[in-house]
Amino acid sequence: QKGAPVKVTSKEIAQEFLDRYDTFLFDCDGVLWLGSHALPYTQEILNLLKRLGKQLIFVTNNSTKSRLAYTKKFASFGIDVKEEQIFTSGYASAVYVRDFLKLQPGKDKVWVFGESGIGEELKLMGYESLGGTDTRLDAPFNAAESPFLVNGLDNDVSCVVAGLDTKVNYHRFAVTLQYLQKESVHFVGTNVDSTFPQKSYTLPGAGSMIESLAFSSNRRPSYCGKPNQNMLNSIISTFNLDRSKCCMVGDRLNTDMKFGVEGGLGGTLLVLSGIETEERALEISPDYPRPKFYIDKLGDIYTLTQ
Numbered sequence: 001q002k003g004a005p006v007k008v009t010s011k012e013i014a015q016e017f018l019d020r021y022d023t024f025l026f027d028c029d030g031v032l033w034l035g036s037h038a039l040p041y042t043q044e045i046l047n048l049l050k051r052l053g054k055q056l057i058f059v060t061n062n063s064t065k066s067r068l069a070y071t072k073k074f075a076s077f078g079i080d081v082k083e084e085q086i087f088t089s090g091y092a093s094a095v096y097v098r099d100f101l102k103l104q105p106g107k108d109k110v111w112v113f114g115e116s117g118i119g120e121e122l123k124l125m126g127y128e129s130l131g132g133t134d135t136r137l138d139a140p141f142n143a144a145e146s147p148f149l150v151n152g153l154d155n156d157v158s159c160v161v162a163g164l165d166t167k168v169n170y171h172r173f174a175v176t177l178q179y180l181q182k183e184s185v186h187f188v189g190t191n192v193d194s195t196f197p198q199k200s201y202t203l204p205g206a207g208s209m210i211e212s213l214a215f216s217s218n219r220r221p222s223y224c225g226k227p228n229q230n231m232l233n234s235i236i237s238t239f240n241l242d243r244s245k246c247c248m249v250g251d252r253l254n255t256d257m258k259f260g261v262e263g264g265l266g267g268t269l270l271v272l273s274g275i276e277t278e279e280r281a282l283e284i285s286p287d288y289p290r291p292k293f294y295i296d297k298l299g300d301i302y303t304l305t306q
């Protein structure tokens with residue numbers, strides 16, 4: 001983004017920010033909530049935007065829940081959102097499998113390293129997935145007893161989709177590696193996030209697991225979540241959006257802000273309630289773009305304009 005980022009600190013700047021855009025694309029964690037804690041005035045700002053007739057779209061790199069499951073997460077924070085408004089990195093990975101890899105439903109199968117949000121989206125598109133939440137993978141690893149190794153690999157598996165798995169163990173890594181060692185099997189990663197911060201601690205993100213698989217297989221995954229532009233292109237075409245009237249709101253520079261800037265969106269707003277600091281927001285780096293606007297937390301837009 002050309003020019004130094006503008007900090008939203010007054011009613012005038014907040015009002016001008018709201019007037020500029022018709023559509024707001026929201027990253028979720030770190031912007032609307034942190035883990036299971038809502039951030040202040042999340043409901044109020046979203047309701048205000050709805051009253052102003054703005055279109056709201058939610059774009060999360062969290063692959064652990066399906067879009068349907070995400071609507072329930074929104075509901076738990078008192079926010080009414082439809083499945084169609086939500087894009088997750090698990091869904092983006094399933095779209096990639098269907099539209100880019102063009103795997104055949106009913107024939108090609110997918111090996112999942114990750115939670116239910118990946119397999120459920122694949123299933124809705126007609127793909128059978130293996131691995132994932134299969135509880136037989138919970139067993140401590142024993143090569144001679146693993147049904148996945150003893151019975152041999154499934155030759156219909158033509159793709160691995162890997163994301164964050166909080167049940168990660170050696171068994172899952174070991175079987176996934178067997179599939180990745182087959183050159184004909186595609187390697188898809190949901191999202192590159194190295195970490196995800198909670199209220200009082202920071203946890204390892206999906207990237208930390210996917211990069212471990214990349215290291216052991218000596219392969220590179222195709223990442224589908226933010227900042228990948230296939231995901232943005234599919235959002236733009238689904239809703240027929242004018243990019244210049246869209247603003248991406250997020251808390252991470254190398255995923256959210258990159259997603260918006262590289263996608264040529266009219267605006268980007270970095271919130272400092274998640275990953276980044278003011279110092280990083282203002283820094284010029286070859287690794288990520290600077291946002292157009294930044295603010296301490298999203299709810300400040302609401303309180304400033306009241």
Ligand code: PLP
Pocket residue numbers: 027028029030035059060061062063064164191193196205206
């Ligand atoms: N990946 C996982 C597994 C997560 O739990 C989260 C946050 O909850 C994220 C990624 C980051 O999500 P977002 O893109 O909404 O910040």
Ligand code: CA
Pocket residue numbers: 027028029030031250251252274
């Ligand atoms: Ca985030």
